[in-house]
Amino acid sequence: MNIYDFTLDELEKYLIENGFKKYNATQIIEWIYEHKVYDFNNMTNLSKKLISFCVENLQIKDLNIVKVEKSPLANKYLLELNDHNKIECVLMNHDYGYSLCVSSQVGCNMGCSFCESGRLKKVRDLTLGELVGQVICVSKYENIRIDSIVVMGIGEPFDNFNNIKRFISVVTNNKMINIGQRHLTISTCGLVPKIYEFADMETGVNLAISLHAPNNEIRDRIMKVNHAYKIEEVMKALDYYISKTNRRVTIEYIMLAGINDSDECAYELSKLINGKLMYVNLIPYNETSNFNMKRSNDFKIKSFYDILKSNNINVTIRKEMGGNLSAACGQLRASEEGSGKC
Numbered sequence: 597m598n599i600y601d602f603t604l605d606e607l608e609k610y611l612i613e614n615g616f617k618k619y620n621a622t623q624i625i626e627w628i629y630e631h632k633v634y635d636f637n638n639m640t641n642l643s644k645k646l647i648s649f650c651v652e653n654l655q656i657k658d659l660n661i662v663k664v665e666k667s668p669l670a671n672k673y674l675l676e677l678n679d680h681n682k683i684e685c686v687l688m689n690h691d692y693g694y695s696l697c698v699s700s701q702v703g704c705n706m707g708c709s710f711c712e713s714g715r716l717k718k719v720r721d722l723t724l725g726e727l728v729g730q731v732i733c734v735s736k737y738e739n740i741r742i743d744s745i746v747v748m749g750i751g752e753p754f755d756n757f758n759n760i761k762r763f764i765s766v767v768t769n770n771k772m773i774n775i776g777q778r779h780l781t782i783s784t785c786g787l788v789p790k791i792y793e794f795a796d797m798e799t800g801v802n803l804a805i806s807l808h809a810p811n812n813e814i815r816d817r818i819m820k821v822n823h824a825y826k827i828e829e830v831m832k833a834l835d836y837y838i839s840k841t842n843r844r845v846t847i848e849y850i851m852l853a854g855i856n857d858s859d860e861c862a863y864e865l866s867k868l869i870n871g872k873l874m875y876v877n878l879i880p881y882n883e884t885s886n887f888n889m890k891r892s893n894d895f896k897i898k899s900f901y902d903i904l905k906s907n908n909i910n911v912t913i914r915k916e917m918g919g920n921l922s923a924a925c926g927q928l929r930a931s932e933e934g935s936g937k938c
């Protein structure tokens with residue numbers, strides 16, 4: 597088994613079950629995550645018996661980086677999994693540090709009509725080791741510390757909820773990846789029951805919602821998930837999340853020409869979220885040859901932004917980091933075989 601497939605609790609339990617002590621798990625984890633020692637034989641404070649047990653039963657195995665595309669603001673990594681499926685992650689170099697956008701599934705079943713990722717149906721969920729592996733292999737390859745993580749890559753994270761919960765535990769554990777809860781963001785297209793479950797975890801982890809429309813009529817057209825969970829239900833779940841966590845929710849809104857970018861849409865969106873602890877991230881759409889949808893022009897985006905502002909909505913226009921890499925929203929797709937990003 598790969599060591600990255602364990603949370604600390606799980607490794608403790610595993611070692612105890614095999615006749616070792618609870619603290620042995622912390623020793624091993626510290627060697628790997630803190631001291632960057634990736635060979636059990638070099639973990640000098642472990643007993644001989646424990647070293648041979650680890651060598652026989654555990655691996656410290658990285659994901660295989662197949663391809664890297666670099667640009668000044670973002671790098672894209674194509675990674676190969678053990679079963680030869682491929683995923684991607686994107687490293688963004690912000691003025692506040694390095695942020696890694698990780699994938700949660702191979703493919704995605706949510707079928708959002710503007711999204712490259714949804715063109716490849718879900719093959720399977722990523723394991724914990726594959727979620728963690730994205731962070732480990734990019735940190736190692738670039739020799740950097742990653743400062744924040746967004747789970748917004750290929751797949752719907754809440755459709756892989758159990759592993760995302762375990763990933764949160766590994767990322768935020770100060771003996772493991774050690775990134776504060778407030779520097780971790782999970783993005784969902786709106787799986788309402790999971791929003792409630794996530795809220796009940798009462799973590800400080802951020803939540804982002806891919807809303808992309810101010811009403812059900814438009815959302816039904818561009819996001820299949822809206823057939824299952826209407827906007828009113830999503831907003832109710834978000835109210836619950838805010839009441840439990842007092843954390844601000846990010847509303848992601850891709851600007852699609854002639855679809856969701858009218859002044860009326862801006863007024864409707866303002867009304868929908870007015871007075872709520874939310875802020876809107878307007879995302880210029882990255883056109884691809886696979887869809888007919890067009891990006892709203894800059895004038896429309898500015899006008900939409902101004903209307904939200906004038907209605908006292910917190911709003912930003914997302915800086916484009918990876919457009920020239922096909923690494924931006926909905927475009928993260930491996931040309932070799934096809935995979936993508938929210």
Ligand code: SF4
Pocket residue numbers: 704705706707708711712713714749750751752785806926936937938
């Ligand atoms: S936008 Fe996100 S949820 Fe929708 S199809 Fe793409 S990856 Fe899946």
